[in-house]
Amino acid sequence: MATLFTALGSLPRSTTAGERRFAHRVVDKLEDDYLCWYNVPLGPRQRHPDFVLLHPGRGLLVLEVKDWKRDQIQRIDRSSVSLLTDQGLKEKPNPLEQARAYAMTIVNLLESDPQLLVRAGRYQGKLILPWGYGVVLTNISRRAFDQTDLGQVIDPGLTICQDEMTESVGPEAFQARLWAMFKVSFAHTLTLPQIDRIRWHLFPEVRVTQGSLLPDATETETEPALDMVRVMDLAQEQLARSLGEGHRVIHGVAGSGKTMILGYRAAWLAQALEQPVLVLCYNVALAAKLRQVIADRELSAKVSVYNFHAWCMEQLRLYHVEKPAPGEGFFERLVEPGERGTRWPCFIGPSSSSRK
Numbered sequence: 001m002a003t004l005f006t007a008l009g010s011l012p013r014s015t016t017a018g019e020r021r022f023a024h025r026v027v028d029k030l031e032d033d034y035l036c037w038y039n040v041p042l043g044p045r046q047r048h049p050d051f052v053l054l055h056p057g058r059g060l061l062v063l064e065v066k067d068w069k070r071d072q073i074q075r076i077d078r079s080s081v082s083l084l085t086d087q088g089l090k091e092k093p094n095p096l097e098q099a100r101a102y103a104m105t106i107v108n109l110l111e112s113d114p115q116l117l118v119r120a121g122r123y124q125g126k127l128i129l130p131w132g133y134g135v136v137l138t139n140i141s142r143r144a145f146d147q148t149d150l151g152q153v154i155d156p157g158l159t160i161c162q163d164e165m166t167e168s169v170g171p172e173a174f175q176a177r178l179w180a181m182f183k184v185s186f187a188h189t190l191t192l193p194q195i196d197r198i199r200w201h202l203f204p205e206v207r208v209t210q211g212s213l214l215p216d217a218t219e220t221e222t223e224p225a226l227d228m229v230r231v232m233d234l235a236q237e238q239l240a241r242s243l244g245e246g247h248r249v250i251h252g253v254a255g256s257g258k259t260m261i262l263g264y265r266a267a268w269l270a271q272a273l274e275q276p277v278l279v280l281c282y283n284v285a286l287a288a289k290l291r292q293v294i295a296d297r298e299l300s301a302k303v304s305v306y307n308f309h310a311w312c313m314e315q316l317r318l319y320h321v322e323k324p325a326p327g328e329g330f331f332e333r334l335v336e337p338g339e340r341g342t343r344w345p346c347f348i349g350p351s352s353s354s355r356k
Contacts, residue, residue: 002030002053003234005037007242012039018067018138019050022165026051029171033057035195035234040241042102042202043109049102050136054198056190058179059130062103063160064095069139070148078153096154099133107131109201116197128188129198134158134181136165157181196231205264206232206240232260240264263290270302279305 004027006012011020019038026036035054042049051063068083075082081092110116110127118126135154137145142161145151158181165174179185190198200207208230232240236257239250243265252258262279269277279294281287287307294303306314309331316323324333 001032002027002034002036003032003238005035005040005238005241007238010242015039016065016067016138018136019065021138022051022063022065022136025165025167025169025174026053028167029169029174037203040203041205043105044204045105047102047105049099052102052106052202053178054195056195057188059132059182059185060106060198061131061178061181062099062106062133063136064099064102064134065136065138066095067138070144073150076150076153094153095135096133096158099135103131103133106202110198113197113201116194116201123186128194129190130182130185132158132179132182134160134178136160138162138165199231199237203237205267206237208232208260232257232264236260240268259286259290263293266294266303266305267297267299270299277303278311279303280308280311281305282308284310 004023008020008023008027011023015023015038023036023038026034030036030053033056037052039048039050040052041047042052049062050065053061053063072084073081074084074089076094079094079097081094083090083092107127116128118124118128135158137159139162140150141163143163145156145159145161160177163169164177231237240261243261250258250261259281262281266277266279279287279290281290284307287305287310291300291305294300294305313323315321324330
């Protein structure tokens, strides 16, 4: 089962029916060593290919998925498509050209790193891994495709059709369609450090700098030394990308990356939402460290970080509520309600008089 970095149960609401079906096929019909990213921002320009697949021995593949029906396509050439939609006629880019552009973005990013290039021989200076691109047409069968002129502008060999991605299609046939999209192939198996370097370049949000608690999305270095590449491990990245909407509880032992996931979530929310983001933790030193990292990433205007009792004190100040008197039990009184009729913004539980 392939690793999909947005779990199937956490795919966003904007995911089309065809994209969802294809995501299921990727997970079900590819082996454990396949990595797959769905609609994840790519590189510093934040491009959004539908799917990026990476296999240590096969290479890297970019796919654009379209739910178009044949009768929707009014005109198509090598650069654009006139598509009949519920909102009328729309001009869209040719999906094969779209996938090619995304693939070239990836190639340019990876070729900036000498550690990912062939060092000697006939292919010196070329990427150490094969790469390719293609299109998935989730509502057009191979027969319908062949009966039209689509093959003149969308290479049939770079296309997966509706009947080639059904649940009944075997894993071997499904994979054969994918890897036929490569123009060239050569024997090279990526090592784990090389895979981490690829992730470091393609997905800045998973970077972790030396001594940092959070992924470093602001790092601009394009040729990191071998011992300077730090990224979330695969399990951490999958968890971070699969949080979805609503509340989540993250469990883990010390050092398992809970704080890193918290920081990733705060940064993601700051970019995705207009509302301010509040991060609360219990440890004073941890709050200070998180606050500094948030500031380094220029997110302080949208993300506020406090340890819990400092946040309580800030609420008292904002709401002009008198602080409890210093002394024993100060922090307990800080989070209790005031006298009847008092607006006490930090109330989180029953009053002391009601406790047993």
